[in-house]
Amino acid sequence: NAGVMQNPRHLVRRRGQEARLRCSPVKGHSHVYWYRQLPEEGLKFMVYLQKENIIDESGMPKERFSAEFPKEGPSILRIQQVVRGDSAAYFCASSPIGGGSTDTQYFGPGTRLTVL
Amino acid sequence: AQRVTQPEKLLSVFKGAPVELKCNYSYSGSPELFWYVQYSRQRLQLLLRHISRESIKGFTADLNKGETSFHLKKPFAQEEDSAMYYCAPNGGSYIPTFGRGTSLIVHP
Numbered sequence: 001n002a003g004v005m006q007n008p009r010h011l012v013r014r015r016g017q018e019a020r021l022r023c024s025p026v027k028g029h030s031h032v033y034w035y036r037q038l039p040e041e042g043l044k045f046m047v048y049l050q051k052e053n054i055i056d057e058s059g060m061p062k063e064r065f066s067a068e069f070p071k072e073g074p075s076i077l078r079i080q081q082v083v084r085g086d087s088a089a090y091f092c093a094s095s096p097i098g099g100g101s102t103d104t105q106y107f108g109p110g111t112r113l114t115v116l
Numbered sequence: 117a118q119r120v121t122q123p124e125k126l127l128s129v130f131k132g133a134p135v136e137l138k139c140n141y142s143y144s145g146s147p148e149l150f151w152y153v154q155y156s157r158q159r160l161q162l163l164l165r166h167i168s169r170e171s172i173k174g175f176t177a178d179l180n181k182g183e184t185s186f187h188l189k190k191p192f193a194q195e196e197d198s199a200m201y202y203c204a205p206n207g208g209s210y211i212p213t214f215g216r217g218t219s220l221i222v223h224p
Contacts, residue, residue, distance in 0.1 A: 042217055
């Protein structure tokens with residue numbers, strides 16, 4: 001059981017480029033959550049997805065950010081036209097049960113995005 | 117608005133000393149409370165949840181509804197307890213709110 005996998009672990013982009021962050025949940029988990037951690041701050045919720053559905057994206061910036069969790073393959077967090085303020089650690093978590101349950105979330109190691 | 121406060125950014129103690137990591141929350145209703153821990157070069161993981169009333173690695177946390185606090189305590193700190201600790205109340209939805217974390221350093 002490899003747990004939640006995220007890749008890449010480190011990603012460097014220049015301003016204006018696109019960043020794609022991948023998350024493979026624990027085998028059997030169908031609920032994925034993305035969080036962002038800015039320097040000196042706690043984890044901030046961004047989006048909650050189930051397979052092929054976005055359940056809650058209330059924490060996502062309105063522009064440039066999107067997320068998907070297709071039927072097959074990993075969940076993708078996509079940031080278009082990155083800016084320096086997007087530099088942060090992005091964490092993915094998965095759980096077997098979601099939507100109203102306080103089931104434990106299992107976290108990935110994170111992707112550290114640096115925008116030059 | 118839901119809010120969680122971890123007032124100490126850094127807590128430094130010597131081995132064998134008692135430890136208390138503070139957490140205060142502001143929530144309506146009855147949230148469920150969690151403590152997560154991140155050891156050096158490891159991923160964030162659940163340490164304990166108040167509903168279980170358990171002691172993990174010698175740590176306990178008592179929910180004080182009057183003070184809206186959920187402080188994490190251990191009577192005798194060990195060097196391997198050095199890590200980042202995050203308090204995370206969950207207001208009944210699937211989304212916990214994470215505090216900014218407290219870095220615990222236990223000196224030999």
